[in-house]
Amino acid sequence: MEKNSVVIVGSGLGGLLCGYILSKEGYEVTILEKNHQLGGCLQTFVRNKCIFDTGMHYIGSMEDGQALNYLFKYFGLTQKLNLKRMDLNAFDVIDIAGEKYNYAQGFDRFADTITSYFPKEKDAINKYTNKLQEIGLSLTNLLAGKAKPGSTGMASFEHFYENTHQYITSLTNNYKLQNVLAALNPLYAGHPNSAPLYLHGIINFSLIESSWRMVDGGSQISDILAEGITNNGGKILTKSEVKEFSANEKGEISHVLLTNGDLIEAKYFISNINPEKTIELTGSNLHRNVYKKRISSIEQTISIFSLYIVFKENEFKYMNHNCYYYNSDNVWGVETYSPLNWPDGFMLYTPAVSSSDVYAESMIAITYMKYDELAKWENTTVEKRGDEYKKMKEQKANQLIDKIEKQFPGIKNKIKAYYTSTPLTYRDYTGTINGSVYGIMKDCNNPLKTFILPRTKVPNLLMTGQNINLHGVMGVTIGSLLTCGELIGFDYLLNKIKETS
Numbered sequence: 001m002e003k004n005s006v007v008i009v010g011s012g013l014g015g016l017l018c019g020y021i022l023s024k025e026g027y028e029v030t031i032l033e034k035n036h037q038l039g040g041c042l043q044t045f046v047r048n049k050c051i052f053d054t055g056m057h058y059i060g061s062m063e064d065g066q067a068l069n070y071l072f073k074y075f076g077l078t079q080k081l082n083l084k085r086m087d088l089n090a091f092d093v094i095d096i097a098g099e100k101y102n103y104a105q106g107f108d109r110f111a112d113t114i115t116s117y118f119p120k121e122k123d124a125i126n127k128y129t130n131k132l133q134e135i136g137l138s139l140t141n142l143l144a145g146k147a148k149p150g151s152t153g154m155a156s157f158e159h160f161y162e163n164t165h166q167y168i169t170s171l172t173n174n175y176k177l178q179n180v181l182a183a184l185n186p187l188y189a190g191h192p193n194s195a196p197l198y199l200h201g202i203i204n205f206s207l208i209e210s211s212w213r214m215v216d217g218g219s220q221i222s223d224i225l226a227e228g229i230t231n232n233g234g235k236i237l238t239k240s241e242v243k244e245f246s247a248n249e250k251g252e253i254s255h256v257l258l259t260n261g262d263l264i265e266a267k268y269f270i271s272n273i274n275p276e277k278t279i280e281l282t283g284s285n286l287h288r289n290v291y292k293k294r295i296s297s298i299e300q301t302i303s304i305f306s307l308y309i310v311f312k313e314n315e316f317k318y319m320n321h322n323c324y325y326y327n328s329d330n331v332w333g334v335e336t337y338s339p340l341n342w343p344d345g346f347m348l349y350t351p352a353v354s355s356s357d358v359y360a361e362s363m364i365a366i367t368y369m370k371y372d373e374l375a376k377w378e379n380t381t382v383e384k385r386g387d388e389y390k391k392m393k394e395q396k397a398n399q400l401i402d403k404i405e406k407q408f409p410g411i412k413n414k415i416k417a418y419y420t421s422t423p424l425t426y427r428d429y430t431g432t433i434n435g436s437v438y439g440i441m442k443d444c445n446n447p448l449k450t451f452i453l454p455r456t457k458v459p460n461l462l463m464t465g466q467n468i469n470l471h472g473v474m475g476v477t478i479g480s481l482l483t484c485g486e487l488i489g490f491d492y493l494l495n496k497i498k499e500t501s
């Protein structure tokens with residue numbers, strides 16, 4: 001066994017970023033992925049010649065000098081990604097009970113635009129944008145080495161305890177404005193009584209700084225990282241599902257066992273899969289009971305239903321913004337839908353493609369769906385769920401298309417074909433518990449309960465991915481630095497990143 005060998009289980013964004021860092025640092029890296037395609041939520045699929053993203057719609061902070069642009073240079077991503085900047089004056093258009101509001105890029109432009117709808121609320125809006133920048137600064141401080149991981153400076157730790165909904169309502173009594181400022185809560189599947197301000201702050205900060213689409217899909221990220229890892233001498237094995245992390249008598253992981261019977265040894269192991277599942281696969285008394293209990297008691301974020309529409313050629317105009325719709329005037333209640341009024345709200349967009357920026361080839365619409373609704377198909381696998389399941393998907397698709405038709409009259413006639421995915425699809429393709437959209441749910445009432453450190457009690461087992469730190473491209477990237485920092489030193493890694501910027 002190589003002295004610095006590392007096995008990474010899962011090729012989601014977190015697994016690939018860790019693989020890239022460690023292979024660059026001379027570790028002998030092997031990434032094991034259960035699917036035939038890499039990337040987890042970065043996976044794309046093709047239908048009717050259209051590329052569809054499964055879990056990546058837009059990213060923020062990619063302008064020169066901004067945090068993700070800076071970090072992605074180290075990974076060779078900034079140089080190679082094909083991105084399209086979204087509309088400066090409206091990267092998101094929010095429709096709340098029929099009234100439309102634009103989210104603009106840049107903090108001044110954002111504040112001016114929102115103030116144009118609520119002229120008497122200028123002070124509250126400025127206070128809000130200042131707060132976002134204060135939270136964003138904690139991220140910049142971390143990357144500049146001015147704050148340590150886990151320290152209060154790292155992520156303005158008090159914002160983990162602060163409640164997003166309460167913070168926003170403390171700014172203003174204007175109910176409409178409160179809802180406009182909270183309207184991107186589907187990006188963190190937030191509950192009004194538990195969503196930490198840190199979560200809201202980092203996501204909104206990053207997208208308002210600058211927002212971008214990935215042209216021809218988000219699998220660009222996994223392709224570029226995979227190429228880098230292989231060039232650095234790393235190995236990536238697909239169709240390699242790990243069924244056990246096996247321990248030796250010293251209480252360390254000695255090897256992983258694959259479902260095909262293969263056994264792979266290494267000095268270190270990084271799990272890119274859900275912590276609860278990781279513990280399950282460790283299957284021994286290596287973790288303390290109190291840790292196991294804490295992890296298994298954390299609620300998972302809700303799952304989603306996705307509709308993938310293929311348009312007839314040159315029929316529907318490309319929109320360089322996303323649209324969020326809320327049926328009622330309360331943007332926080334969407335996940336409490338009843339099957340009859342479903343969907344209570346949804347998000348849709350036309351993906352950016354290299355072939356045209358005038359007409360859209362396709363549209364993706366997503367909305368919450370509870371895993372419980374699919375209880376009767378729980379024990380089925382992909383493509384083998386039966387006719388009743390297909391009928392249910394058809395009915396759900398029609399319910400959603402009817403709502404989309406209300407927003408874009410005539411759109412039904414422009415549809416050439418459509419496809420759908422449910423919480424079961426997400427469960428089976430990404431291995432998340434119950435198809436959970438963003439992994440574990442963060443809770444400002446007890447942040448330490450939902451704050452998972454990359455280091456476990458098993459000395460050579462680390463974790464990475466959306467459950468460490470935060471979900472999303474920015475969150476998972478920071479998480480990968482925290483994970484690899486445990487092996488090669490966080491300050492050392494920050495210096496390496498600085499050298500490439």
Ligand SMILES: Cc1cc2nc3c(=O)[nH]c(=O)nc-3n(C[C@H](O)[C@H](O)[C@H](O)COP(=O)(O)OP(=O)(O)OC[C@H]3O[C@@H](n4cnc5c(N)ncnc54)[C@H](O)[C@@H]3O)c2cc1C
Nearest residue numbers: 010012013014034040041055057058242431465466472473
């Ligand atoms: C619908 C949707 C939309 C989203 N939109 C955005 C967005 O617009 N912007 C944004 O920044 N973020 C978005 N996100 C979030 C973002 O995609 C995720 O947070 C991030 O990609 C998760 O990365 P991860 O490293 O945690 O791994 P995951 O993507 O969860 O991947 C884990 C990998 O592990 C593999 N695996 C699981 N079990 C095993 C096993 N036993 N053996 C081997 N391999 C295994 C899985 O197959 C998978 O490939 C979205 C997510 C979803 C679902």
